[in-house]
Amino acid sequence: MATQGDQQEVLLNLAVQALEDIISNKVSVNTLPADLKSHPEFVNLYEKLAAIRGFISALANGDLSQGMRVKGFLSGGLRTLQANLRHLTWQTQMIASGDFTQRVDFMGDFSVAFNSLTKVLAKATAELKESEARYRLLAENVLDVIMVIDLAERFTYVSPSIVRLLGRTQEEIIGRTIEEVLSFDSFQALCVKLRQLLADEEVVSQGHVFELEHFNKNRQVLWIEVSVNILRDDKGKMAGIVSVVRDISERRKAERMLQIAYDLQRKSDFFNDIINGNVSIDKDAIATAKKWGIDFTIPFFCCLIDIHNPIDTQQKKRYINNLLSKNPEYVVWDIRDNIGVLLQTCHTLDILDAGIQAATQIKEKISRYAPDLIVTIGVSDMHNGPDSLEKSYQEARSAIVSAKCQLEYSGGIYCYRDIGLFQLLATYDGKERAAEYIQKLIGPLIKYDRDKGASLLLTLEIILQSNNLKEAAQKIFLHHKTLVFRKQRIEKILGVSIDHFETKLALAAAIKLHKLSNLVNN
Amino acid sequence: MDNRKYPFSWDLLGDIAVGRPNLGPITRIELYRLMQYTFRDVIEAKFGTEKADEIFYESGRLAGLEFFKNMIGKINDFHEFIRKLQELLRELRLGILRVEKADIDQGSFVFTVDEDLDCSGLPESDQEICKYDEGFIAALMESFFADRQFCVKEVDCWCTGDRTCRFTAEVVV
Ligand SMILES: [Zn+2]
Numbered sequence: 001m002a003t004q005g006d007q008q009e010v011l012l013n014l015a016v017q018a019l020e021d022i023i024s025n026k027v028s029v030n031t032l033p034a035d036l037k038s039h040p041e042f043v044n045l046y047e048k049l050a051a052i053r054g055f056i057s058a059l060a061n062g063d064l065s066q067g068m069r070v071k072g073f074l075s076g077g078l079r080t081l082q083a084n085l086r087h088l089t090w091q092t093q094m095i096a097s098g099d100f101t102q103r104v105d106f107m108g109d110f111s112v113a114f115n116s117l118t119k120v121l122a123k124a125t126a127e128l129k130e131s132e133a134r135y136r137l138l139a140e141n142v143l144d145v146i147m148v149i150d151l152a153e154r155f156t157y158v159s160p161s162i163v164r165l166l167g168r169t170q171e172e173i174i175g176r177t178i179e180e181v182l183s184f185d186s187f188q189a190l191c192v193k194l195r196q197l198l199a200d201e202e203v204v205s206q207g208h209v210f211e212l213e214h215f216n217k218n219r220q221v222l223w224i225e226v227s228v229n230i231l232r233d234d235k236g237k238m239a240g241i242v243s244v245v246r247d248i249s250e251r252r253k254a255e256r257m258l259q260i261a262y263d264l265q266r267k268s269d270f271f272n273d274i275i276n277g278n279v280s281i282d283k284d285a286i287a288t289a290k291k292w293g294i295d296f297t298i299p300f301f302c303c304l305i306d307i308h309n310p311i312d313t314q315q316k317k318r319y320i321n322n323l324l325s326k327n328p329e330y331v332v333w334d335i336r337d338n339i340g341v342l343l344q345t346c347h348t349l350d351i352l353d354a355g356i357q358a359a360t361q362i363k364e365k366i367s368r369y370a371p372d373l374i375v376t377i378g379v380s381d382m383h384n385g386p387d388s389l390e391k392s393y394q395e396a397r398s399a400i401v402s403a404k405c406q407l408e409y410s411g412g413i414y415c416y417r418d419i420g421l422f423q424l425l426a427t428y429d430g431k432e433r434a435a436e437y438i439q440k441l442i443g444p445l446i447k448y449d450r451d452k453g454a455s456l457l458l459t460l461e462i463i464l465q466s467n468n469l470k471e472a473a474q475k476i477f478l479h480h481k482t483l484v485f486r487k488q489r490i491e492k493i494l495g496v497s498i499d500h501f502e503t504k505l506a507l508a509a510a511i512k513l514h515k516l517s518n519l520v521n522n
Numbered sequence: 523m524d525n526r527k528y529p530f531s532w533d534l535l536g537d538i539a540v541g542r543p544n545l546g547p548i549t550r551i552e553l554y555r556l557m558q559y560t561f562r563d564v565i566e567a568k569f570g571t572e573k574a575d576e577i578f579y580e581s582g583r584l585a586g587l588e589f590f591k592n593m594i595g596k597i598n599d600f601h602e603f604i605r606k607l608q609e610l611l612r613e614l615r616l617g618i619l620r621v622e623k624a625d626i627d628q629g630s631f632v633f634t635v636d637e638d639l640d641c642s643g644l645p646e647s648d649q650e651i652c653k654y655d656e657g658f659i660a661a662l663m664e665s666f667f668a669d670r671q672f673c674v675k676e677v678d679c680w681c682t683g684d685r686t687c688r689f690t691a692e693v694v695v
Contacts, residue, residue, distance in 0.1 A: 071648060076683035083634045083678075083686050086622035099601050105618075106636070 011035060015042060022049050052078065064089065100125065148231060149194060150240040153178040165247055167217025186215050190226065194243060197228050201238050204230045223252040264321055267292050268334040275390050293331040294342045299384040303359050304396035305339040308374035308411065316373065320366055340393065355379035359413045374411040376403045381416055398426035405515040425512055434513050441510035444493050456490050463487060463498065464508050530584060532592045551639065558640065575653045582654035586661025600626055603666050629670060629693025633659065634686045641680045641687060650679040652687050663691050
């Protein structure tokens with residue numbers, strides 16, 4: 001039979017083993033021997049240690065959520081460690097959310113490492129933000145549109161200038177695929193092309209540029225230039241394409257204007273050479289004329305446009321040239337101070353009116369652009385055959401000359417067939433004989449007007465144009481008696497009576513020649 | 523109570539620079555604790571433990587409200603609030619504040635205060651003792667989240683063997 005001392009010894013050994021187990025060994029729950037369970041103080045101690053063991057084990061596994069009701073130094077230290085780790089977790093979360101001011105001051109070497117980490121992060125992030133801001137500033141402010149498409153054909157970036165170019169907002173496009181964006185018809189051609197390029201790494205990697213005609217949201221035609229480059233990931237693999245889209249409508253317009261100006265120059269040289277007799281009308285000339293839109297073998301007529309404008313005449317002429325060139329019926333060329341227009345009206349039955357109709361249309365077009373411009377259009381008769389261009393030009397020119405010799409010149413349409421005596425006079429080039437004729441018939445009157453500051457020549461012209469003196473007096477707001485008196489003075493100066501038809505005709509011809517020579521000499 | 527003799531105002535703290543030109547603003551923690559624990563003793567003896575704790579909590583609360591009003595001022599977000607609080611508490615040698623958990627949406631927080639002015643270094647007992655701190659923290663939280671009420675409880679304390687005082691702050695629904 002064991003003594004009480006033996007029993008104490010056994011119990012102590014059991015207790016030591018139980019504590020040793022819980023501190024050092026792997027034990028399963030409820031391994032406390034039954035004999036020890038009757039000692040409440042030991043059970044209390046054992047349970048405290050078990051709780052601390054559980055807490056440590058959780059901590060070791062990274063579980064910071066465990067609570068421990070045990071009080072005292074050992075558990076207190078552990079809880080402090082837990083508190084610090086939890087605070088560290090919170091600090092890390094703060095850093096993740098962008099708060100780089102977090103500093104650790106309770107973990108020795110770790111604190112130093114951690115704090116330098118946050119400093120570096122803060123610096124790197126600030127630099128990143130700055131450079132991102134710089135790129136953003138650039139991308140958001142260029143007029144060109146920058147687009148980025150990834151391999152899944154998705155727009156990952158579009159700069160805001162897209163609105164100006166295509167009438168679409170960034171929100172409408174970013175995040176969508178080409179497939180989805182294809183429904184914007186303003187975008188279609190571009191997207192189709194981009195999709196092709198996305199599949200053709202070789203072409204894109206060389207840097208690809210193409211031009212497209214393009215409709216914006218308001219159905220306006222734009223010319224755009226798209227330059228495409230490959231977008232690579234950090235391993236150098238293709239990750240998508242970057243394209244820069246630029247509105248080159250203005251450039252295209254300028255190019256077109258240049259082409260038009262060049263064409264006009266060549267066309268003008270060609271027609272002017274014919275008119276001046278520098279080129280004979282052979283097969284080649286007929287072919288060239290046909291290329292410019294006129295067939296010399298069938299009838300045509302000429303409208304010659306004269307612009308009476310003291311300033312910017314050349315600019316106005318250029319504009320009118322462009323304006324009329326848009327109409328395929330008009331073959332327009334530039335001739336000295338005028339613009340020539342050749343027309344072929346094979347479809348018009350009323351050949352007589354065709355010229356006036358055409359000239360009226362031209363005049364309307366011009367006045368729509370410049371209502372205040374004084375425009376005279378001379379219209380030739382219909383002609384065909386080898387020398388028809390020269391003939392029709394001269395007729396149109398004579399019509400303009402006659403217009404300028406009118407009493408009140410204010411532009412308008414003048415047909416060659418209606419200019420009467422001017423058909424003859426306008427092309428009359430016996431200058432000396434003409435001067436002699438003028439001098440003989442109305443010379444004294446011109447001299448009298450010049451010496452006395454009078455206007456008897458004008459009075460004579462009005463008398464000649466009128467059916468009787470009463471009508472003439474009304475025209476120039478004179479009393480009938482005054483006009484009678486003036487008429488007598490004119491007759492006295494000239495030494496003729498102006499009542500006879502032959503005299504009237506001779507004087508009228510002299511006045512017209514006089515005006516004509518003034519016009520030519522000026 | 524009419525005719526109060528001791529209504530608190532921040533001005534009562536006086537002008538230390540004028541009043542203590544030689545000794546300055548620093549004193550010994552023992553003196554601070556001497557005062558606090560003698561107050562606590564007398565109050566407990568007169569009104570019982572529960573009442574004493576309540577009075578300390580309320581006093582801490584009043585201190586917290588005034589502290590926020592006079593020391594913290596305009597704050598934009600929670601992070602800034604914590605940062606400023608950490609700086610202030612450290613500067614004033616009140617303790618080292620750390621955040622273990624801050625669930626702003628749920629209104630559930632865990633803070634620890636190391637080297638707490640009231641209790642760090644106190645002999646171990648079985649009682650969490652920082653009632654004054656509980657009130658203080660509650661008032662700070664309520665001042666920041668102007669429309670919420672908080673229940674603050676010290677769950678670990680130096681006095682219970684921990685090396686830090688840990689407080690939970692929960693919104694009272
Ligand atoms: Zn405490």
